[in-house]
Amino acid sequence: MKSRRFMQPLTSPIHFHTAMIEQTPVAVFLGQEMIGSGKIVQITDYIVKIGNEFYVRDACTFKYAV
Template sequence: MRTTLSQYGKISDMGRFMKPLTADIHFYTAMLDQTPIAVFISDELVGCGRIQEITENSVKVGDARYLRENCKFKYAV
């Protein structure tokens, strides 16, 4: 059962589905946890998979490398 933010201010358990990875800690946690990621350019899905490598400028998802400044990365689960 999924819940939202309660009247008591408790954190929701809605999960991370399609929430963006915006900070380095998000990328590194997703890589360590092997969380599936979706990659978008201009709202078009261009790739998906697990993060294999992270650099300052790019993220390798599956066998493809994507530039961080050109792409949006979102949790796929």
């Protein structure tokens, strides 16, 4: 059974920090294309690091993958 938040967007800083602390997998989209997924390693005001990849917060959409 999927979680209620499956594919819901992370829309506030608390969503990003909670996902990082809880090690919740997230998917990264650029437009309609999924360009990455995994657990958040680092967050700044401008980027989100997932694994070894950096994603620009303003350019991408981040969604819960579980």
